[in-house]
Amino acid sequence: MANPNGVGASVRRREDPRFLTGRGNYTDDFKRPNMTHMVHVRSPYAHALVKGIDASAALAAPGVVAVLTGADMEADKVGSLPCGWQIHSKDGSPMKEPGHFPLARGRVRYVGDAVAVVIAETKDQARDAAELVMVDYEELPAVAASTRAATPDAPQVHDEAPGNVCYDWHIGDKAAVDSAFAQAAHVAKIDLVNNRLVPNAMEPRAALGEYDPSSGEHTLTTTSQNPHVIRLLMGAFVLGIPEHKLRVVAPDVGGGFGSKIFHYGEEAVVTWAAKKIGRPVKWTADRSESFLTDAHGRDHVSHAELAMDKDGHFLGLRVATLANLGAYLSTFAPSIPTYLYATLLAGQYKTPAIYAEVKAVFTNTAPVDAYRGAGRPEACYLIERLVDIAAGVAGLDRVEIRRRNFVPASAMPYQTPVALQYDSGDFAKNLDIALPLVDYDGFAARKAASKAKGKLRGIGFSTYIEACGIAPSNVAGALGARAGLYESAEVRFHPTGSVTVFTGSHSHGQGHETTFAQLVSQRFGVPIENVEIVHGDTAKIPFGMGTYGSRSLAVGGSAIVKAMDKVERKAKKIAAHMLEAAETDIEVKEGRFTVAGTDKSLGIGDIALQAYVPHNFPLDELEPGLDEQAFYDPKNFTYPNGCHVCEVEIDPDTGVTQVVAFSAVDDFGNVINPLIVEGQVHGGIVQGIGQALLENCVYDDESGQLLTGSYMDYCMPRADDVPSFTVRYHEDQPCTHNPLGVKGCGEAGTIGASAAVMNAVVDALGAFGVTHIDMPATPEKIWRVIQDATPAMAAE
């Protein structure tokens, strides 16, 4: 009988009971004896000199324990928040890497930049006293828009980054691309903006610092996707705490979407302050603070051109992108608009020559870093919008031009002109499944029916590919990563046969406690309730790299497989000893160890007991215990891919767009838990629809004030903004280089969806001569497009 909780089963999540009954343990839920509360004094100016800080009134306020500033941190030799990735410019020079201090030292560079903290007995007291801290600012000119920051007369964010340029980077073969354009029969062009977004995990960031003077140990409890990375960065670079004296715990975390990968200044401040005042210190962001200080995403301005022959075959792609990095380098910021963006510009197409230039600039805005998809949605959106325009230029159907240019499945593995090598994928197959699913043939009739109701209907395709499972350490290192990108796991059988798995991956909604347990249950035939998954605590788990880039199953799951391989090898030795057989004669199936050709066998539970009660062990050959650790460093990225199709209906009187249908056909390789995978796709799609139609992070360019600083101004997708979805996947193209054959599913929805929506919107507005609209396609923007076009059309 198949294991009902094994691989491929939609096991209901084991983490749900605690979340559904209010028994989750999020960082803000923790209380410690004698705990204090910390509130930040943040800059109201986008750019200013801090001439002085007068904390006397705040210090005299009720309940106040301390007011601490950047000068106090400097006196204690606290360092700058480090950047984890180094990019080199075209000319070989390293990127500009200005200091980024947890509390500002003399100058603030964005609204929300931290100037001081107030620590008090209660949060209200700290908040009241923060109002009393008098900061003497001398305002400086500011710049928020990347386009203006890159101009010669723009205000300078950092003295050490002339022209606000962090780096000016490129990839690909420029000469080959120039020659492709020289031969082109058709050229498609686009100018587009990839709008800035705020990740908006529902749990605001929080951090709790503790110090035990008797042991000299620091503990940081924090809303992190990767506690070991925080321990390494904060311990080694910021606070100078040796790792054996620093424990970082990331308990239940309420969503991340990238924004909780990074080491933030608040984590260092609570850890440092807890020792300084001798009491636990807790900080929890208000949502307003999250808007101001969480790392934002996207914010690209791009120009792209695609050269084609007379039949619409792609010959060359040329891209120039200006990326906004914000005021300081967040942990992985430099890698996002370079190696996670430009390397994906081949898309699903066999374009032989590609050249991309990316200039990244500092501005007086919050730092910009990875947000769900991180570079790959920007690449997908650019290519898929450009391909739609190319179809118009070449006079081809939008499906046909894609088919004509797909990398065929027979060409796998396929080396792109921009560094990556796709291992597997059948892009035509995704499309073949999608077309009948969305009844593409019936679209014309549906469009006519909409027209009869006075509505404009459009359909849009997005055939995306992404690079996940980040990544081989040697490749990442060669590209500038300052960290390794493996994952760790330990599989520990207990004497009575139950299992604890320690994983370096971190779950903040992905359901690892279920999916990872399925792997173990399947492999050893252990009931799933006897498998415990432990993650998120540096005191418990081996050094792990955490969760981002859809890597948990492909890298973290593979590490568990490697550890299970070791357990099985050891168990086989023990079984051979117990059954008095040669090791080579032992056959293993789902935790049953049998002497070949006999009925002599043992279960893994019997073996585990023997491993811990080794009364009759050949100790020269065999150690007691059944507890194995493994690190898995992948050979390549994984390449999830698929076809998203969106259908919209626009009301021309109001400009309101309704997503009437959205279908996704994905290739994630093998699927362990379909229920969880589909849930990831749904959530991803809505973040993509949000970017396309609703969400936009807006700064006033001159003052640098954030104009969309709350849910009153920043339009989050709500239940009545989106439809239900049709989600399909196939497992015909498993990943060829990891033991599970999995590719990752966490970001695919977001990567594919925005382009599908916008291609549908532009299609719906085709009658008005529109070839492109920037996101978000708000009712106002669409209404204006229609109004501007209507008189011209009437005149014709």
Added chain:
Amino acid sequence: MPCTVTMTVNGKTVSREVEERTLLVTFLREHVGLTGTHVGCDTSQCGACVVHVDGRSVKSCATLALQVDGATVTTIEGLAAADGALHPMQAAFREHHGLQCGFCTPGMVMSAVDLVNSNPSLSEQDIREGLEGNICRCTGYHNIVKAVQAGAEAMNADQAAKIAAE
């Protein structure tokens, strides 16, 4: 000025001396120690803080504890049966994978229960509009809508069984 606030929370009378400005959510989380109710925003938009006050859903981040002095409050911790059996809506959220990170979940479930209590025959559109005041960033709402549909059916069946038994 500190003041004394008394209310029934999940069937137990609780009385605490608090500042007048204390919000209901702060009262529940900090003073009563029920951390299942969450704070996800500061503009009364996200709904992570929804609890029931005298049987109706209320955003506890936009309610002073003093305002509900003497009221009966149910939080997510008080929704399941005394023997630990999940409320039909909680069970439906699990069955249909209507939650991922779990942070919006308590407010989402409390809103959904009140939605069904107010209208036993909800259409998909009713559910989507009814949950307009609860933001989820993880699920894309697809499975939440399915869960609320299933939860509503189960609640209605329970109600019918109760009436039949009487």
